[in-house]
Amino acid sequence: MEDHAQLAGRVTELAYALDTFYFLVTGAMVMWMAAGFSMLESGLVRAKNTAEILTKNVGLYSIACIVYMLSGYSVMYPGAFEGGVFQSLSSLGTGLLASTDHGVADVLGSGGETYYSSLADFFFQVVFAATAMSIVSGAVAERMKLWSFFLFAVIMVGFIYPVQGFWKWGGGFLDAAGFQDFAGSGVVHLCGATAAFAGVLLLGPRVGKYGPDGQINAIPGCNLPLATLGTLILWLGWFGFNGGSELKISDVGEANAVARVFVNTNMAASGGLVAALALARLWFGKADLTMALNGALAGLVAITAEPLAPTPLAATLIGAGGGLLVVASIVTLDKLKIDDPVGAISVHGVAGIWGLLAVPLSNEDATLTAQLLGTGSIILWVFLASGLAWLALRHTIGLRVSEQQEYAGVDLGECGLEAYPEFTRAD
């Protein structure tokens, strides 16, 4: 018969294991969002540009993981490392890999403070960094040089993203000011969208997208089943994105919170989709599938700032707000001649801002002032820093493929192969 202390120890260890497992599984679900982005984007570009955007997606994910390990993680959480902000870089990430994880004695003696594996923490964080970077790939699709994009990914994940991540989650000034961002409407989505926005301004629209008399020419995506699949994969992954951000599941309170986060996440996506679909029907006379898909994602982005506090009905309405805004934003950006083939800036930026500013509606600890501070700081920092990075790339290796390459399709120019070689080309 074990004595009381031994039994208590075992329960604590079990809770540690459960919380660690929870981080790992939700982190894996967020990793799976990379498949969502890949399918969504490849469905919304033309066939001749499909292989390149897939290469961009798998490449950026991998580059993000490596760069975050080498540099980003310690920039974002310098408090966790001796040796300060660039500790990780100076040891080439071996500090992270070589450090021993928490021992049983440490866990039991920590009074509940040390409750999950430190490598699980890195795993959960690295997939978020990759998600933020992934947002950029759709907006610059069909005309950006692949390797310029990859170089930007290094700068973004190594430095730009972690700095503003630190401000909120690493214990920086935004956190101290009371800025609320549960899972990253600002830190991840608005950040990615702002970097995309800066990039698109410096890149220019696709050839033939805007006519000389102000016409907006449609460039339809080549595979709507893939786009739909991608959206549903992202939807599923988002349960990990928001659910995991509760950061704990191993007691009644936390488990209930996680359940509420899952429900609210789902309701927001549903609200966003229905709202976008309805608005598209009313405005354009047709039920545009691509708007519906963007609507669901906008709903998800909007609730990401605060998926715990609202009631499920409120979450549905917050998502619906995102859905309405995203349709209006997509049309507006086109009118401003800002070419975003997949709607990334609208989905992740505009809906992200809405999500951040809607937090005070359900969370008493949030103030509009603090939310505005956070929103503004993220936009300002990311726009300037990434704008500089894009500019530097433009003046060195160049950002854009040649017009000839754009006509032939970036698959041939950048990847040397085609995504659908057996199908006759439509254009």
Place this chain on the structure above:
Amino acid sequence: MKLIIAIIKPFKLDDVREALSNVGVQGITVTEVKGFGRQRGHTELYRGAEYVVDFLPKSKIELAVADEDADRVIEAILEAARTGQVGDGKIFVTDLEHVIRIRTGETGAMAI
């Protein structure tokens, strides 16, 4: 010999194929093409932007026939491919100088 080229509505392809079989045609070539005649295109809407689709998908059938069979074959295609709606297509008939079967080297009527 004649080379008959028929541009038809894609959903009529199976009907035309069957009709040709029934009049004794043993081989045809089919290509997917785009085009328009008097049938105008239509407007579509993508993310709020209108665009005109001028070219409509059609199927092109090519087959070689002996002179004496030409009329029968043309009649079969007409019956099978006609819907009465604009956009039914056209049949072109040209003279065919030579036909050679690649496998055996047979020429002329033997090769059709």
